[in-house]
Amino acid sequence: MNNSIIKKINELKQKHNAVIIAHNYQLPEVQDIADFVGDSLELSIKASKTDAKVIVFCGVRFMAETASILSPDKTILLPDINAGCPLANMITPEDVLKLKRDNPGRPIVAYVNTSAAVKSEVDVCCTSANSVKVISSLNGDEVLFVPDKYLADYTAKKTSKKIIPWNGYCVVHMRISAEDIKKLKRKYPGAKVMVHPECRPDVVEIADAVVSTSGMARYAKETNAETFIVGTEVSMLHRLKKENPDKKFLPANEMAVCENMKLINLEKVLWCLEDMQYVIKVPDEIRKKAIKSVNRMTQLV
Numbered sequence: 001m002n003n004s005i006i007k008k009i010n011e012l013k014q015k016h017n018a019v020i021i022a023h024n025y026q027l028p029e030v031q032d033i034a035d036f037v038g039d040s041l042e043l044s045i046k047a048s049k050t051d052a053k054v055i056v057f058c059g060v061r062f063m064a065e066t067a068s069i070l071s072p073d074k075t076i077l078l079p080d081i082n083a084g085c086p087l088a089n090m091i092t093p094e095d096v097l098k099l100k101r102d103n104p105g106r107p108i109v110a111y112v113n114t115s116a117a118v119k120s121e122v123d124v125c126c127t128s129a130n131s132v133k134v135i136s137s138l139n140g141d142e143v144l145f146v147p148d149k150y151l152a153d154y155t156a157k158k159t160s161k162k163i164i165p166w167n168g169y170c171v172v173h174m175r176i177s178a179e180d181i182k183k184l185k186r187k188y189p190g191a192k193v194m195v196h197p198e199c200r201p202d203v204v205e206i207a208d209a210v211v212s213t214s215g216m217a218r219y220a221k222e223t224n225a226e227t228f229i230v231g232t233e234v235s236m237l238h239r240l241k242k243e244n245p246d247k248k249f250l251p252a253n254e255m256a257v258c259e260n261m262k263l264i265n266l267e268k269v270l271w272c273l274e275d276m277q278y279v280i281k282v283p284d285e286i287r288k289k290a291i292k293s294v295n296r297m298t299q300l301v
């Protein structure tokens with residue numbers, strides 16, 4: 001069954017000059033057919049560098065929007081139009097406009113997990129991989145950060161800036177507790193703990209490494225340990241196991257499942273190439289403003 005779907009996907013990829021890129025949280029079978037698997041920023045940069053005309057973006061909407069911002073001449077397809085990010089939805093462009101009015105002179109930094117419309121109203125973007133570098137580079141002692149309060153907290157502890165956070169959080173990473181990790185550490189005392197900076201501060205505090213999803217892939221390869229406790233979305237373990245067959249990876253909490261990422265499956269990838277939908281196209285007036293905050297970040301890192 002899967003083989004015939006994969007065959008059809010490959011035929012349509014050729015016909016449309018398309019590439020498939022997938023986030024590290026996609027279902028294993030989707031990761032396995034992708035031309036490239038990576039973290040949110042890597043995927044958009046990859047999308048902008050390919051010669052392909054069509055990008056099938058297996059991830060959530062803000063990621064496809066970032067690809068559209070960076071590659072306006074390409075067709076960006078999201079296989080399920082309902083694949084959103086609850087964290088990104090916790091802030092609107094109107095919220096940002098109010099923040100600006102209430103905080104004249106303070107720069108506003110947006111995590112890449114935001115809509116294109118939010119990106120169009122802020123000074124600069126950042127990802128989980130570069131938040132420290134981006135915020136350290138800004139003038140002034142005080143910075144507004146939207147929407148993830150936990151990434152803000154982690155970043156503040158690594159810089160000399162005062163960060164004023166928006167009250168957003170990732171509903172998936174919230175499910176991981178320090179107790180989950182301590183329990184596993186009691187069973188596997190030699191294990192290294194790596195967590196995403198979207199985790200709560202008490203989880204971040206007891207980790208050996210606080211890294212983006214692709215940072216986890218690098219840490220697992222480079223670290224001389226047999227066992228790793230992984231504090232992020234569970235599908236990350238597929239890539240970790242595939243790339244490190246001799247190492248053991250344990251999810252900090254098996255309930256850390258991003259239902260939005262899981263909306264995409266092989267059938268939907270096929271249908272999206274058959275019907276050429278759903279097209280994600282950021283309107284030009286938003287794109288022209290949003291690209292400034294995205295470019296400012298990419299020039300810094």
Ligand code: 13P
Pocket residue numbers: 024038039040041113127128129170196198211212213214
């Ligand atoms: P990364 O940029 O680390 O892949 O994270 C994206 C994300 O949505 C984490 O929940």
Ligand code: SF4
Pocket residue numbers: 060084085086087088113170171172173198233258260261
């Ligand atoms: Fe959004 Fe959290 Fe899912 Fe990442 S894991 S896409 S931040 S809801």
